[in-house]
Amino acid sequence: MTKKALITGLTGQDGSYLGELLLTKGYQVFGLVRRSSSSNLERINHFSGDIQILSGDLLDQSSLMDAITEAQPDEIYNLASQSYVPLSWTQPALTAEYTALGVSRLLESIRRCKPDARFYQASSSEVFGQPDESPQTERTAFRPRNPYGVAKTYAHWMTVNYRQKYNLYNCCGITYTHESPRRGTEFVFRKITHAAAQIKLGLANELKLGNLDARRDWCYAKDAVYAMWLMLQQEQPDDYIIASGETHSVRELVECAFNCVGLNWQDYVSVDPAFYRSDESVQLVGSINKIKTELGWQPQYSFEQLVEVMVDYDLKKISKNGA
C-alpha cells in the first residue's frame, strides 16, 4: 500500500530534500504550506506537480486538524519553524508561537485525528546552547542560550512527553548545521562556495569573511533528511543526534572551496570585523555513536565532497544565469 507523508516546512531546504526522498520511495507526499509563503515555492518547483499542497499554519490548530484528517498520513515530519536565531531575539513571542506552541498544536492534532501516525520533530543543536561536554550526546543537558533554542527545547520535551503519556510514535532528531546548494548565501558555507565560483568566473575579485577560526559540525542536508526518514522506520521510536560528528574551521572551508576551483584563497580573502560574532566561545559537535550503532546511519558525503558538490553547483548556476 502507498505510504502517505505530511511535511510541514516543505518549501524550506530540508523539506524540499525530504519531499524528493519520499517521492523516490513511492510515498504520496502532502506539504503543509502557509498561504503567505505559497509564492515561495522555488525549492520545490521541480516536483510540485507530484505532491499535494495543503494550506495550513502552525498558529492555527483547526487548520492542522483539517490537514491531518484530509491527508491521513502514516508519517508526519515537522520541519517548519521560525528558525532564524537573530530574529528570535527581536520577535521572541512569535518564535515561541511557531517553534514551541506550534508543536503543541501539532501533537494535539495528531493525538485527536491520527494517533497511529509516526511523528518526526526537528530538534536542533541550539538546545545545547552552552553545553557541559563535547561532543554532545543524546544525554547531554539542554542549556539553550537564545529564544529559538528555548522554543526548540520546549518542542523537544513536549514531543517526548506525548510519546510517554499517550504512547505515540514520536521521535526527535537533533540536527547540527546542515548545508546544501539550497542554502542562502548569508550562511558562511554557501557564501564561500558561491564566492569561489564567482571569482573563478571573473565576476568578483574578493571575499570578506569574519572569524576564520570558527568551527562547525557541517553535514549535507540530503544525508540529514535520510536520517529523519530512517528514524520513523524503526520498531520503537527514539531520539537521535544527526550530525557529521566532526568539526572544520571556516579557514579549512575556504581553503577547500578555492582548491576546488584551482585558486589560492589567500589571494582573495580578507577578514572584515563586520562579520565577527560577539559570543562565539562554544563549539558544538555531535556524537553520532547512537544513530550509527542503532540505525546504521552515517553521512554519505565527507566535508570535502560537500564543498565540491556546492562549488560545482554554484559554478554551473552562475555560468548559466550570470552573477
Ligand code: GDP
Ligand atoms: P550558523 O551560525 O551556524 O547559523 O551559521 P553561519 O553559516 O552563519 O556561521 C557559521 C560560522 O562561520 C560562525 O561561527 C561565524 O562566526 C563564522 N563566519 C566567519 N565569517 C563569516 C561570514 O562572513 N558570514 C557568516 N555568516 N559567518 C561567518
